[in-house]
Amino acid sequence: MEEEFQVSRPTVRKAMKVLRDQGWIVTSQGVGSFPTTSEERAANPNAQQ
Numbered sequence: 001m002e003e004e005f006q007v008s009r010p011t012v013r014k015a016m017k018v019l020r021d022q023g024w025i026v027t028s029q030g031v032g033s034f035p036t037t038s039e040e041r042a043a044n045p046n047a048q049q
Contacts, residue, residue: 023047 001012019025023041027033
């Protein structure tokens with residue numbers, strides 16, 4: 001993502017954190033980050049909308 005969008009690693013990490021905090025992605029250590037479904041987002045009341 002750094003190369004594709006020509007941004008620094010900290011910027012990518014911050015963006016991923018925002019997406020995770022808002023429930024748009026889930027991250028598993030050693031596996032990766034994946035988008036959530038609208039049903040998963042609706043079922044997670046802890047996600048900041």
